[in-house]
Amino acid sequence: MLDRVYAFVVIRGWKIWISYKTQVFLTAINWVIPVFIYFFIGLTLGFGKFSLIRDYTAFMVIGTAFQGYFSASVVTLAGRIRNEELIGTLEYLMASPLKPMALMMYNTIWGLVINSMSAIMVLAIGAGLGVQYHVNAASTLLFLLLYLLSIIGLNLIAGAVVLIVKQGNPVALFTSVASNLLGGVVFPVSILPTWLRYISYSLSLTWALSGLRAAMLNNYGTPQLLGYLWPLAVLTLAYLVIGISSVELRIQ
Amino acid sequence: MTPMDRGVYWRISAVDNLVFFGALYGLSLREARARAIELLRDLGLGERANDWVATYSTGMMRRLEIARALMHDPDVLLLDEPTSGIDVDAKHDVLNFIRSLRGKKTIVLASHDPQEIELADTVIYINKRILNEAPALKIVKVLIRGDVGNLDGFNAESIGQGEYVVVTSIDRFNELISRLAMLNGRVRVVDIDVEVATAEGNARRMERVMRRREGWA
Numbered sequence: 236m237l238d239r240v241y242a243f244v245v246i247r248g249w250k251i252w253i254s255y256k257t258q259v260f261l262t263a264i265n266w267v268i269p270v271f272i273y274f275f276i277g278l279t280l281g282f283g284k285f286s287l288i289r290d291y292t293a294f295m296v297i298g299t300a301f302q303g304y305f306s307a308s309v310v311t312l313a314g315r316i317r318n319e320e321l322i323g324t325l326e327y328l329m330a331s332p333l334k335p336m337a338l339m340m341y342n343t344i345w346g347l348v349i350n351s352m353s354a355i356m357v358l359a360i361g362a363g364l365g366v367q368y369h370v371n372a373a374s375t376l377l378f379l380l381l382y383l384l385s386i387i388g389l390n391l392i393a394g395a396v397v398l399i400v401k402q403g404n405p406v407a408l409f410t411s412v413a414s415n416l417l418g419g420v421v422f423p424v425s426i427l428p429t430w431l432r433y434i435s436y437s438l439s440l441t442w443a444l445s446g447l448r449a450a451m452l453n454n455y456g457t458p459q460l461l462g463y464l465w466p467l468a469v470l471t472l473a474y475l476v477i478g479i480s481s482v483e484l485r486i487q
Numbered sequence: 488m489t490p491m492d493r494g495v496y497w498r499i500s501a502v503d504n505l506v507f508f509g510a511l512y513g514l515s516l517r518e519a520r521a522r523a524i525e526l527l528r529d530l531g532l533g534e535r536a537n538d539w540v541a542t543y544s545t546g547m548m549r550r551l552e553i554a555r556a557l558m559h560d561p562d563v564l565l566l567d568e569p570t571s572g573i574d575v576d577a578k579h580d581v582l583n584f585i586r587s588l589r590g591k592k593t594i595v596l597a598s599h600d601p602q603e604i605e606l607a608d609t610v611i612y613i614n615k616r617i618l619n620e621a622p623a624l625k626i627v628k629v630l631i632r633g634d635v636g637n638l639d640g641f642n643a644e645s646i647g648q649g650e651y652v653v654v655t656s657i658d659r660f661n662e663l664i665s666r667l668a669m670l671n672g673r674v675r676v677v678d679i680d681v682e683v684a685t686a687e688g689n690a691r692r693m694e695r696v697m698r699r700r701e702g703w704a
Contacts, residue, residue, distance in 0.1 A: 238519075242510035246503045247496065254498040254539075323494030327555075331511040 239333075239341055248345035266353040270299050270360050273421050290452070296361030297448045298420035300354040304347065304386050305418065305440040306411040315342050316397045336391075339482055343390045347383060367452075374450040374457045378443055381467050385439035388474025395481035414440050439474065442467035497541040501527055501551050504540060505558055512559035519558065526554040529587075531580050546577025553584065564588070566596040570603060582606065605657045627660045629653045631667065633674035638666055650677065 253259060277291040319325035328338055362368065414420065417431060418440035424432055435441050446463035449455040457464065495504045502523045509519030527536045530550040535543070540551065549569055556564055569585065570578040585606055588594060598604055632650045635643045641663055643651040655663055667674055 238514075238516045239510050241516060242507045246499060246507045246510075250499045250503060251496060322496070324496070327494075327508070328511065331508075332513065333511055 240344060243341040244345050244348055248348065252349065263356070266303070266356055267360055270296060270357055270364075273299065274364055290366070292361065292364050293366040293452050294423075294448065295421050296357060296364070296366050297451060298418075298444055300357035300361070301382070301444060301447055302414050302418060302420040302440065303353045303357075304350045304382065305389070305414040305438075315345070316394055336479065336482055339391055339394050340387065342394075343387050346390065347386065369452060369454040371450045371454045371456050374455060374460055375447060377457060378446040378450055378460070378464070378467065381464075381471050382439060382443035382447075385443070385467070385471035385474045388471065388476075388478040389439075391478025391482050392474070395478070395485045399485055413438060417441070419444050436466070437470070439467055439470040442470065495540050495548070495551060495555065498539055500537045501532060501540055501543070501554075502536045504551065505554055508555050509558040514559065522558055522560075523554070526557055527551075530554050530584055544573075544577070546573035546581070549573055549577070549581055550584070553581065561592070563593045563595065566594060566598075568598050568600065568603070569596065570600060578602070601657075627655055627657050627663075628678075628680040629655075629660075629663060629667075629676060630678040630680075631674045632677050634670075635674055636670060638663075641666065 273295040274292055277295060316325065319328060329335065331338075333341075358368075413434070417424065417427070417435040418438050419435065420440075424435040424441055427435060442463045446460050446467065449460055449463070496507070499507075502520065505523035505526065506516060506519040509522060510516065514522065524533070524536060527533050530553065532547060532550055532554070535547065540548065543551065549571075553566070553569060556566075566585070570581050573581070582602060585594065585596075589606075594606075596603060596607065604610055630650060630652055631643070635651050638653065641653050641655060641659075643653050645651050653663060664676075667676065
C-alpha cells in the first residue's frame, strides 16, 4: 500500500506537478496572495479593534490555510480524472486490479498533500504577520482528521459527478464558491442572514474552522470543543456515505 | 493491453511511468524499478530510460506502451496495431521484440499490416464477423519492371511488357530486396503484395459470397 501511495503521490503527483515550473511558481503565489489581501483589508478597516473578532489576522490566516482543502482538493481529484480521460490513461487505470474506490482514494491523497503544502505556507506567513499560535495538538489533529475525511467524501462525490457528466466540474465550482462565502473563512458566519447561515452549517468547513481556530489559537482541548466536534463528525459521515455510494453507483 | 494511441505520462521518465503502472499491479517499488529497467533495455530504450517521455518519438512511445503492458508479466498480451505510425527501424525493433515473446506469451494482435500479421501462428480474418480462421501462411508477391537479369535463388515469372512477379516467403523478403538493390536501378519495384494466403484468400472469397447472399452494403 505504501508503494502505491508513493507511486501516486511522488511519481504521478509531485514529479509531474514540479515539472511545470511556471505553474508551481504561480500556484505558490496564488496561495499567499489572499493572505496579504485580507491582511491589508483587515488593517485598513481596523478589524480586531472595533469588531467581534479580536485578532482578525489570526482568524483569517486559519481560515485561508484550511479553506484550500475544501475547494482545491475537490478540484484536484475531479481535474485529475478529467485529465486522465484526456491523455488516455483512465482506461488503463480502471483496467488495473486496483478497485475503483481505492483508485479514487489514492488520487485524493495527492490533493491532500498539495493542500497541506499550501496550509503550511499560509500558517508560516501568518506567523510572520504576528499571529501567535497556542496549539492544542490533540484537538487540532482530531479536527484535522475529521475535516480531511469529510474532504475525501466530497472528493468521491466530485469524482462520481465528473465520471457521469464528463465535462466541467459542478461540484468543484459549488464547493469553491460555497466555501469562500459560507464557510466562515474570512468573516464569521454569525454575520450572515439566518437562511444563509443554515447552509453554512451544512458545510464541514464551517465547523472544522471553528474548531481549528480554537484549538490552534487558544489551546482549547477536545472537551471544550464538543459543540463543534459532533456536527463535524456527523457531516463527515454523511459526506463519506454519499461519496462512496455515488462512486459505487457510477461504477455499477 | 496496449490500446492504440493510449496515453502515458509525458512529463516524467519512462522508468517512472513503468514503476507507477507496476505499482498499480501490486509490484513493490524495487521490483517495479528492476522490471522497468529490464524491459526498457530489451526494447532498446535503455539509454533513454530516465528521459521524459515527452522527448520520445512515436516509435519509442509504442515500445514504452508495450513495456507497460508487460510490467506485471501477463500471460496474455492484447496488442492493437503495435507498429502503427512508426518508422521502419522502430517497426523492425518492435516486431523483433514481439517475435521474441513467441512461446512465452499468448498474443492477440489486431492489425491490417502484413508484417504484423506475419508474426501470427493463426490468423482470424474479421469483417463484421469471423470469416475465416487458419494457420498463417505468408507469401510476398513483388511486381518488378526492368532488366531482371540473374536473381539467384528467386524465380522471376514474366507477365509481359517487361514486368515480372517474384513470389517468395516473407522471411526471404529482405534478401530479395537486397538482391534487387544490387541491380543498380535496372529494375523498379512496382508493387509489393503480402498475402496471408490461406486465411485472407479464403475469407475474401467467402465475403463475396455472403455479400451476394445477404445484400451487404
